[in-house]
Amino acid sequence: MSVPSPTHRPLSGEVASLLSERAGSRFSQGDSIRLQHGRDESIHEPALPDGVLLAESTQEVAEVAALCHRHRVPMIAYGTGSSVEGQVLAIHGGLTISLAGMNRILAVHADDLDATVEAGVTRLQLNAALKGSGLFFPIDPGADASLGGMAATRASGTNAVRYGTMRDNVLGMTVVLADGRIIQTGGRARKSSAGYDLTRLLIGSEGTLGIITELTVKLHPIPEAMSAAVCVFADIDAAVKAVIQTIQLGVPVARVELLDALTLSAVNRHSHTALKELPTLFFEFHGSPAAVGEQAQTVQEIAGALGGQDFEWATRSEERSRLWQARHAAYFACLRLKPGCRAFPTDVCVPISRLAECIQRTNEDIAQVAIPIALFGHVGDGNFHLVVLVDPANPRDLQEAEWINERVVERALQMSGTCTGEHGIGIGKTRFMLREHGADAVAVMRAIKAALDPHDLLNPGKILPAG
Known part of the structure; x- marks a missing residue:
């Protein structure tokens, strides 16, 4: 639901009329298009804008921004709606400016x-x-x-x-x-x-x-040669240690992904794969044929010394594509583990030397809650995700999800990490900004925001904590 702000005004009939004159059918206040642009992939409830403009050019965006600025109407830029921290939600109402049609x-x-x-x-x-x-x-x-x-x-x-x-x-x-x-x-x-x-x-x-x-x-x-591999481990700790040693040795892997057993189970059902349902690393190597072979051999030796088994190679492009498509589908695959649920996502990032400890202690926390939680991530740069599956109508689910989220973020910050490696802050993680950056740094961010957007019209309520 939209939250009023003293610096904002609703999208008035006058402004709506001017937008209709300019954009015709590309401006709409219909319920369906407002709902489409008032939600994303996050756990947060939809927050609908007062109207949606489908922009066609930079000049048009500039003219519409000037109009909204004069009338103090909030503006939210919208791409594809794939964000997971509520970045595109119109929590103060206003005009959503969709840039999807600007695709040249x-x-x-x-x-x-x-x-x-x-x-x-x-x-x-x-x-x-x-x-x-x-x-x-x-x-x-x-x-x-x-x-x-x-x-x-x-x-x-x-x-x-x-x-x-x-x-x-x-x-x-x-x-x-x-x-x-x-x-x-x-x-x-x-x-x-x-x-x-x-x-x-x-x-x-x-x-x-x-x-x-x-x-x-x-x-x-495009690299001359590419090769992908899957390697399973008896436990996550050994898999993470294999990644750490690979990075510390300077092996230039292109991708290295970790999926836990629960994620693999979901992926197999969703993507009709037959991967072993054990902690698994997905690797990809890029370079000349000789370099790719050397990289792969080094990694296989590292993994083998830590108990990694069943290295399975995918050298043909079709095999690699199927493998990585299955990995990319992991988020949606996990949603099917608990039909009707929503995902409460967490994506912390820590220095690579602290990754194994961070994941181990996170798994100890996961064992204390009843809700399903899948773990996977881009462990090559210290970034991992939890997909915490909750029923939004169940207070206990939400309480456990908040507890896990708080624990994993606090742990990452204690390890000189960050509360988000790639999802961003949106509205979901604003409360961690002061803890991560300190009051003085957040004050500088506020000053930059005030200098460029003194009336707080651009995506208000995001990133910076209230106050």
């Missing part, structure tokens, strides 16, 4: 290994357009998210251990500010020392500082 690939500079796209372009769309070029865009959060949304949440995913996150793969952006001004951040050069790094400031700001409408992203050569 504006330029591909193959010689310079970059591409410029509109914010609504999805990662699969970009990679389909790059087919035959020998290049690809590596950031893979699982969902076919929009690149604008991925930049706004500083997304990463299974390839981050080798290729980094969106922070590392965005060169520049076109951004609309709260008052309708259009700014360009960064550029196409691979490095710059010219002034404040506004690109990095806006990446991860979750639409609270500006609306990203275009991005220039890095592309990478």
Whole structure:
């Protein structure tokens, strides 16, 4: 439900009339489209905007932002709605600006290994357009998210251990500010020392500082050879130690994912696979045929010394795709473990040397609750997820989920980690910001927000704690 704020005004009939004149049928206040854009994949209840605009261009976004700024109407940028911390919920009402229709690939500079796209372009769309070029865009959060949304949440995913996150793969952006001004951040050069790094400031700001409408992203050569492998372990601790030793030895794995036994059980049923239902590592290696072979042999030796068994290889692209599709479906597979449930997600990240201890102690907590909890994650960079399955109508489920979430976040912070490795803050983790960053750092964030958006119109109520 929308929460009134003294700095905001509802989307009035006057503003609605002006939006209708400008956009025609691309502006709507119908219940169905408002509901579609007032929810995401999070545990949070839908919060509907007063209206939805399907934007067509940067200029239109800028003109609409200026209109909303004059009338103090909140604005929420919307991509595909795949966020899991309530980032797109219109908790203060206002206008949702959907960028899904801004999905043109504006330029591909193959010689310079970059591409410029509109914010609504999805990662699969970009990679389909790059087919035959020998290049690809590596950031893979699982969902076919929009690149604008991925930049706004500083997304990463299974390839981050080798290729980094969106922070590392965005060169520049076109951004609309709260008052309708259009700014360009960064550029196409691979490095710059010219002034404040506004690109990095806006990446991860979750639409609270500006609306990203275009991005220039890095592309990478498709490796000459790729090989994937699955290896099972008797317990999670041994699997995590294998990952830690692999990273510490400097083996350049492209992906390394951990799935626990419960997750494997769900994946097998959902994806019709026959993987052993034991703690399992999924690996992928990229490079020349010789390098891939050497990497795989090293990892197999490390895993074998820690009890890893049944290395199964997938070298054909179809086999690899099926393997990783099963991994990407893990979240939705886990939802089917408890029909009618919702997922209460947690995704902490810790220094790699503390990962085994963090997961071990988390599993001790999981053993104390009755609700099903699946564990998987991008352990190559210290990031793991819990999918805590709850009945939203059951107070005990919610109490146990809150307890687990609090425990795992507090533990991560004590280990010099973070409350979120890739999901972002949204409304779900605002209470951890002071604990993670301290009052002075949060005050600086508030000052930046106030300087760029003094009337708190851009995605209000997200990231920063109240007060």
